[in-house]
Amino acid sequence: MKAKVTVTxxxxxxxxxxxxxxxxxQTLGFDGVGEVRQGxxxxxxxxxxDPAKAKAAVExxxxxxxxxxxIENYAIELV
Amino acid sequence: MKAKVTVTxxxxxxxxxxxxxxxxxQTLGFDGVGEVRQGxxxxxxxxxxDPAKAKAAVExxxxxxxxxxxIENYAIELV
Numbered sequence: 805m806k807a808k809v810t811v812t813x814x815x816x817x818x819x820x821x822x823x824x825x826x827x828x829x830q831t832l833g834f835d836g837v838g839e840v841r842q843g844x845x846x847x848x849x850x851x852x853x854d855p856a857k858a859k860a861a862v863e864x865x866x867x868x869x870x871x872x873x874x875i876e877n878y879a880i881e882l883v
Numbered sequence: 884m885k886a887k888v889t890v891t892x893x894x895x896x897x898x899x900x901x902x903x904x905x906x907x908x909q910t911l912g913f914d915g916v917g918e919v920r921q922g923x924x925x926x927x928x929x930x931x932x933d934p935a936k937a938k939a940a941v942e943x944x945x946x947x948x949x950x951x952x953x954i955e956n957y958a959i960e961l962v
Contacts, residue, residue, distance in 0.1 A: 810924050825925065828948055834940065838928030845889050845924045846904065849917030861913065869907055 805850045806883040807862045811871045812843035846870055855882055884929045885962040886941045890950045891922035925949055934961055 813819050819841050826840035848865075852858040862880050871878040892898050898920050905919035927944075931937040941959050950957040 812924065812926070822925075825949070829944055832944075832947055834944055836930035836940075837944075838930065840928070841926045843924035843926070845891065845922035846901075847891070847920045847922065849919070851915035851917065861915075865908055865911075865913055865916075868911055870904070 805853055805855070805858050807848045807850055807858060808881040808883060809846040809848065809862060809866060809870055810843055810879045810881075811846065811866075811876050812878075813841060814875055814877055817875045858882055884932055884934070884937050886927045886929055886937060887960045887962060888925040888927065888941060888945060888949055889922055889958045889960075890925065890945075890955050891957075892920060893954055893956055896954045937961055 822839070822841040825842060826837060829837050829840070848862065850858050850861070852861060859880060859882060862882075866878045866880065867873065892901075901918070901920040904921060905916060908916050908919070927941065929937050929940070931940060938959060938961060941961075945957045945959065946952065
């Protein structure tokens with residue numbers, strides 16, 4: 805079973821990386837681009853085959869390692 | 884209109900960041916985790932309202948800035 809975890813900065817948290825991308829796009833001539841935010845995508849290969857248990861395990865991983873819950877949100881998708 | 888771009892390393896390209904995450908998870912006691920790959924997620928706010936034009940614009944951004952097409956794949960999702 806595969807899990808996709810997306811980690812994004814919470815609303816209101818400054819995102820200098822996203823801002824830099826936005827500026828670079830403008831410099832390249834791409835107009836009409838508003839806010840840009842950058843996040844992380846983590847793909848995990850899991851041995852667990854039960855979706856509920858897999859989700860619980862990935863949830864624990866997000867809490868302990870994959871995200872900083874003070875400033876980041878995470879979303880889990882099982883594939 | 885919003886666009887979500889996910890940039891992932893191509894199959895076969897070494898991913899030391901993903902490897903490090905995998906090791907850290909193992910150290911924390913999470914067993915049954917196989918390969919871990921890390922990618923990027925870029926969220927763009929676009930003024931364009933026509934989905935076809937928006938997709939074409941984001942495609943061009945991916946080719947020129949957001950991804951390194953030699954070693955990375957990208958996927959575009961309009962929201």
